[in-house]
Amino acid sequence: MDDEKKYIAKYIKQHCILYPETHFFGKLPGTRYKAQYYLARALYNTEIMEKIVDIFYEIINENVGSFDFQITGRQWSSIPLLTAIPLLLRHKYNININSFMIKRERKTYGIHNYIEGIPNELPVMIVDDICNSTDSFRFCHQVLLSENLITFPYFFAVLNKYKKDIVPKALEEDRYLRNGYKPLTILNGDDINVSR
Numbered sequence: 678m679d680d681e682k683k684y685i686a687k688y689i690k691q692h693c694i695l696y697p698e699t700h701f702f703g704k705l706p707g708t709r710y711k712a713q714y715y716l717a718r719a720l721y722n723t724e725i726m727e728k729i730v731d732i733f734y735e736i737i738n739e740n741v742g743s744f745d746f747q748i749t750g751r752q753w754s755s756i757p758l759l760t761a762i763p764l765l766l767r768h769k770y771n772i773n774i775n776s777f778m779i780k781r782e783r784k785t786y787g788i789h790n791y792i793e794g795i796p797n798e799l800p801v802m803i804v805d806d807i808c809n810s811t812d813s814f815r816f817c818h819q820v821l822l823s824e825n826l827i828t829f830p831y832f833f834a835v836l837n838k839y840k841k842d843i844v845p846k847a848l849e850e851d852r853y854l855r856n857g858y859k860p861l862t863i864l865n866g867d868d869i870n871v872s873r
Contacts, residue, residue: 678735681728686868688725689836693718694869716806716835720757729758729835730765732863734772736833740861746829747775747797749821750804751813758804758835759794775799779820791820800829808834808860830858836869837862 693715695701700709719725737744744766750759759776766772777794784790803817814832821828837860 678732681732682863682868685719685725685728685732685835686864688722689714689716689719689864689869714807714809714836714838717754717757719835720754720761720806726757726761727765729863730762731769733762733833734766734770736861736863740859741831744772744774745799746802747777747799748802748804748833749777749779749792749796749817751817752778752780752793754806754813755804758806758833762804779817781816792824796824796826800827802829803832805832805834806836808837808839808862814858828858831861832858833861835863837865838869839866 695713695715696711697713700711701713702708703710720729748759748762749755756778759778763774763776766774775795775797777792777796780791780793801821803814803821805813818828
């Protein structure tokens with residue numbers, strides 16, 4: 678598993694961290710980035726995605742012990758994970774896991790849905806490409822509550838951009854994490870070592 682992690686980290690450093698000539702505009706007003714993570718380049722690479730799913734399988738076995746849950750994530754970044762994880766778990770490990778997507782906004786017509794796909798009765802693990810803040814997690818959690826679905830006490834991200842022993846203030850103060858939700862990640866900032 679360590680070789681696969683190193684391979685993914687190397688790929689992310691080479692292809693998924695963009696450096697502009699000046700600065701990128703940041704997410705918060707008035708902020709600028711020297712570099713930007715763009716993990717979609719990794720998540721649409723089938724070789725990388727297969728390695729991600731193999732490590733996901735190991736992480737779940739080691740930390741959770743069973744696959745008695747389903748997965749969801751927010752549109753758009755989670756879509757490759759929501760597709761590849763169930764497909765590869767089924768074909769490589771004979772594990773069936775349900776997935777569905779949470780839209781960024783409720784449809785304004787038809788059935789007015791937030792959810793694409795069909796949830797089942799199992800608890801829901803939220804997945805994402807990067808753990809930067811917990812905005813996606815909070816948003817998905819609120820939608821799941823509004824739809825009377827139970828969240829799983831873990832969430833998964835390919836990369837936690839912070840260093841292993843540093844818990845950023847946003848995560849430290851997040852009431853969901855304080856209430857026992859545990860992040861499971863493949864890589865952290867120490868593996869990538871990029872300053873923004």
